[in-house]
Amino acid sequence: MNARIGPAHETDIPQLLSLNNRYSAAGLTLARTPDFAANHVQDYRVLRDAQGGIIGCVALDEYSPSVAELISLAVDEDLHGSGYGRQLIAAAVELATSRGYSDLFAVSYSDELFLSCGFARVPLGTYPEKISRYAKNQSEIEVGEKHCFAMRLAGR
Ligand SMILES: CC(C)(COP(=O)(O)OP(=O)(O)OC[C@H]1O[C@@H](n2cnc3c(N)ncnc32)[C@H](O)[C@@H]1OP(=O)(O)O)[C@@H](O)C(=O)NCCC(=O)NCCS
Numbered sequence: 442m443n444a445r446i447g448p449a450h451e452t453d454i455p456q457l458l459s460l461n462n463r464y465s466a467a468g469l470t471l472a473r474t475p476d477f478a479a480n481h482v483q484d485y486r487v488l489r490d491a492q493g494g495i496i497g498c499v500a501l502d503e504y505s506p507s508v509a510e511l512i513s514l515a516v517d518e519d520l521h522g523s524g525y526g527r528q529l530i531a532a533a534v535e536l537a538t539s540r541g542y543s544d545l546f547a548v549s550y551s552d553e554l555f556l557s558c559g560f561a562r563v564p565l566g567t568y569p570e571k572i573s574r575y576a577k578n579q580s581e582i583e584v585g586e587k588h589c590f591a592m593r594l595a596g597r
Pocket residue numbers: 464469470513514515516517520521522523524525526527528547548549550551553554557
């Protein structure tokens with residue numbers, strides 16, 4: 442398939458949310474609202490099919506000028522296992538690097554995927570900001586099998 446990764450636009454928000462939120466009932470992604478996506482549209486990278494439809498997405502959520510979380514990683518279920526997840530993670534790393542973050546982290550069940558993309562497993566307590574930001578959303582931080590992965594970037 443002729444798919445390409447690029448920035449997202451405001452008109453993409455309904456498709457972005459549809460893709461991200463279809464995995465939230467299972468706890469794989471955190472459900473996002475239209476307001477969240479509108480405020481972060483410049484933080485997404487999306488994978489488009491030949492017609493421009495969104496078949497994958499990933500985003501950055503900033504915690505401080507040096508720390509960001511990789512969030513909303515999702516690929517259309519018909520295309521899993523085609524290498525797109527790995528490409529989206531690489532696009533998020535590239536975006537985070539270009540913005541000068543020194544730390545990029547993710548909280549995920551997909552251990553093999555993040556480890557094979559150059560992340561290292563770290564204790565969630567490495568990022569107390571994550572715990573406090575999601576203190577009201579217990580499902581995100583209390584899921585036993587989810588692990589925290591981090592990558593050191595060049596930073597500024
Ligand atoms: C996680 C997700 C984004 C991965 O996307 P993907 O396009 O399937 O990933 P890739 O094809 O790049 O696969 C990367 C690795 O993941 C593993 N993998 C991906 N899909 C798999 C599947 N269906 N079954 C088994 N392993 C799989 C493979 O080990 C692969 O490694 P390899 O390149 O050595 O074969 C996708 O499965 C998804 O959308 N899942 C639901 C949402 C989710 O869990 N998001 C993660 C939030 S952090």
